[in-house]
Amino acid sequence: MAIQQLATPEHVHPGRAPEISVAGIGKRYGSSTVLQGVTLSIAPGEIHGIMGENGAGKSTLLKILGGAIVADSGTVALDGRTVRITAPRDSISNGISLISQELALIPGLSVLENVFLGRWSNTGSLLRSRKDAAHFARLLEETGFTLDPRAIVGTLPIGQAQQVEILKALARGAKVLCMDEPTAVLNEAEKAQLLQVIRKLASSGTTVILVSHYLEEVLGLVDRVTVLRDGRHIVTEDAAGHTPESLVGLMVGREVDFVIPEIPPVPAGAKTVFEAVGLTSTKVKDVSFTVRQGEILGLAGLVGSGRSEALLAAFGADRITAGHVEINGRRIRGNSIREAIKAGIGLVPESRKEQGLVMSRPASENIALPTLSDRSLGGLVRVGREKTAVAGITRSVDLRGARKGAPIANLSGGNQQKALFAKWLLNPPAVLMVDEPTRGVDIAAKALIHGLIVELAARGTAVIVVSSELEEVIGLSHRIHVMRQGRIVAEFDRNASRDEVMTSAFMK
Numbered sequence: 001m002a003i004q005q006l007a008t009p010e011h012v013h014p015g016r017a018p019e020i021s022v023a024g025i026g027k028r029y030g031s032s033t034v035l036q037g038v039t040l041s042i043a044p045g046e047i048h049g050i051m052g053e054n055g056a057g058k059s060t061l062l063k064i065l066g067g068a069i070v071a072d073s074g075t076v077a078l079d080g081r082t083v084r085i086t087a088p089r090d091s092i093s094n095g096i097s098l099i100s101q102e103l104a105l106i107p108g109l110s111v112l113e114n115v116f117l118g119r120w121s122n123t124g125s126l127l128r129s130r131k132d133a134a135h136f137a138r139l140l141e142e143t144g145f146t147l148d149p150r151a152i153v154g155t156l157p158i159g160q161a162q163q164v165e166i167l168k169a170l171a172r173g174a175k176v177l178c179m180d181e182p183t184a185v186l187n188e189a190e191k192a193q194l195l196q197v198i199r200k201l202a203s204s205g206t207t208v209i210l211v212s213h214y215l216e217e218v219l220g221l222v223d224r225v226t227v228l229r230d231g232r233h234i235v236t237e238d239a240a241g242h243t244p245e246s247l248v249g250l251m252v253g254r255e256v257d258f259v260i261p262e263i264p265p266v267p268a269g270a271k272t273v274f275e276a277v278g279l280t281s282t283k284v285k286d287v288s289f290t291v292r293q294g295e296i297l298g299l300a301g302l303v304g305s306g307r308s309e310a311l312l313a314a315f316g317a318d319r320i321t322a323g324h325v326e327i328n329g330r331r332i333r334g335n336s337i338r339e340a341i342k343a344g345i346g347l348v349p350e351s352r353k354e355q356g357l358v359m360s361r362p363a364s365e366n367i368a369l370p371t372l373s374d375r376s377l378g379g380l381v382r383v384g385r386e387k388t389a390v391a392g393i394t395r396s397v398d399l400r401g402a403r404k405g406a407p408i409a410n411l412s413g414g415n416q417q418k419a420l421f422a423k424w425l426l427n428p429p430a431v432l433m434v435d436e437p438t439r440g441v442d443i444a445a446k447a448l449i450h451g452l453i454v455e456l457a458a459r460g461t462a463v464i465v466v467s468s469e470l471e472e473v474i475g476l477s478h479r480i481h482v483m484r485q486g487r488i489v490a491e492f493d494r495n496a497s498r499d500e501v502m503t504s505a506f507m508k
């Protein structure tokens, strides 16, 4: 472990955050302008929401504050004093911490080690390690977290790992916490806890800058909101005067409707396309269900209840130890992704980085990937036709910011999600399984993806939806199965209430 003591942040008054202001911030990548003349200031102890469509520049602004990227123009000032930020250490020494969605923790180390990483005071003496333990205890008290300092971070659920990031920031003296979509990966209980902690930190003087696509959540939490559109600052105003609709209007620059579309009924006599028979893996136990042509089946349940794992088992990505899957009455051997795709199963996985996208390749290639073999002739892709098809799909999901040949890693998070979904539209499979299909997409794009799911079903695809947003599962599905501890424990039709579904998910 590197033993390096960071200087105590000198500009940060204990207990009180500085006023943070940015002026004329600009950022370009090649010929595209991502941020332009962004000017705003945030008061000490304020909770400030940054809103905007996918690709509006929210993450870019936060990364500039956190020193992860350097602005081309403009200044950042703390209490009126300009600070130079060219690397994360500049931000940290000025009391600014960025908590990205991809947490920057070392999975093999303990909670305590991660929290004090790089500023470990333990030089071997018992006294110092006691000091760290005491500091850790103070941080727990400050936040209300309950974390075992010896737990290995890699084994923690995502919500607790995020708490470790927060403690790490506070241990470094952070007075301004920048959080990029922190609730997107959390379950309901973890979300509630995070919001509570944010309020607590703010009331003791920490400034929190929050990016989120959940409008109600933002409005219920923040003091003021800033809206960015196409890299420009639109407004900074009190949250109190706003509604979700008024914010969306500012974000997209026009009025939009965002209701889940009407779901056409499954045609009488529609045949069963997908059948899971006693599917069993380490995470799912004897799971059996069917989906008919044109039907949308929702899998509800708590995080860890086996919903995603049921999909992975059916897709051949998680090893099944018993049971099998049938497509159109034909049993597939299982345990092979290649075979599953060939048999007509598609999966939009939960994690776009680890399971879904080839980050170093362009969006167009990622979208064409599942169907490449269909449109290649003797190894030669019919480039012209593929280009046209991919361009059409790109438009239909409103994927923005993709530049020719540029890696998909350069797209904003929400636009990556649209590409992940678009992969299966070029040549829809018989069964499409979607896991958190709208994670990180803005509210307009969410409505668009909902519409595309309904349309896919209407054209005959059997769809299986997993989502932590209960409204999404209930709103989109003809039928809902609730999972608990790896098993299906209840079935509802689409008239089920949120409470009914929640109750069966929680029951012991």
Ligand SMILES: Nc1ncnc2c1ncn2[C@@H]1O[C@H](COP(=O)(O)OP(=O)(O)OP(=O)(O)O)[C@@H](O)[C@H]1O
Pocket: 029, 034, 052, 053, 054, 055, 056, 057, 058, 059, 060, 061, 400, 401, 402, 410, 411, 412, 413, 414, 415, 440, 442
């Ligand atoms: N390294 C890069 N190279 C080129 N363009 C980039 C790069 N990083 C970001 N961009 C572009 O900058 C724009 C703003 O991206 P940013 O990630 O800030 O958006 P965002 O508001 O956070 O969106 P989302 O809600 O989808 O997360 C996007 O059009 C994106 O494609």
Ligand SMILES: [Mg+2]
Pocket: 058, 059, 060, 180, 412, 413, 414
């Ligand atoms: Mg972003």
